[in-house]
Amino acid sequence: MKDSSKRRGSAASPCAACKLLRRRCAQDCVFAPHFPADEPHKFACVHKVFGASNINKMLQELEEHERGDAVRSMVYEAKARVRDPVYGCVGAISSLQQQIDDLQTQLALTQAQLVRMQMHAHNYHTQH
Template identity: 60%
Template sequence: MEVEKTIFSSSMNCGGSGKPWASPCAACKILRRRCGEKCILAPYFPPDNPHKFSIAHHVFGASNITKMLKGIPTDQRADAISSMVYEANARVKDPIYGCAGTVCQLQHQISELQSQLAASQAELMALHMHQANLPSLVSLCYASKEDAQPTERDPQYKENNEYNIDDLFPDEIEHLMLWEPR
């Protein structure tokens, strides 16, 4: 019975390391080595996610990952591993530029969007100015119509001397329209 307890306890904690999983960490599994109690990679590469270590190992190498982790304070190691995995993914997608290529692409998108925003703001400002000037333009057109007395030959002349609302806007004002449907 004591033998069964020993076998059960050693299989549950991966060589006596106190880890909650029964198999070695992904790093030790890929490297085909025993996952010891002091495995520095075990907390960051769980056995259920071997791809995470595989890609980082492919780009940086296991010994370099271990060296980097040893030189970093314990509370910052998880962020360092996350950054290494992100950089490794970027290097696989773009072997030349890696993360720098992604940063340049995003900066280019930002500058394009800023120029589109500036153009939209300028168009909006022009529409606001046009809308603010519209009452004065209408009053100018109406005042010029009252000054000129229409004759029977005038196409805008009506029998009862009433004006059509469409006649208040001469052709010269139509070109002031800023917004045109596309």
């Protein structure tokens, strides 16, 4: 049947989600296209943070073409939550924003120093 070729897993090789949940991987498994058997860590991390039932509900509420992006977002957030249980990806974003602010300040100081040096060089050349 052609429908079976659309799914990465099969009854003999369940997707990472069904394998972790110890259940039969059905032909229409919502997890299979996004959590292949060769990436068990991906589902394990998302499952730890969101739970299988919530992941299933979120994916079921989306159009098929939106699910890949949703899974990538869940994986990103889950990994961030594992690293920083309190702030998750917000902590990472805040840290990166602080780095940007610091670098912008450093750039502004360097540009001001460059202008001063150029003015000093210009004044030196006009006097000599």
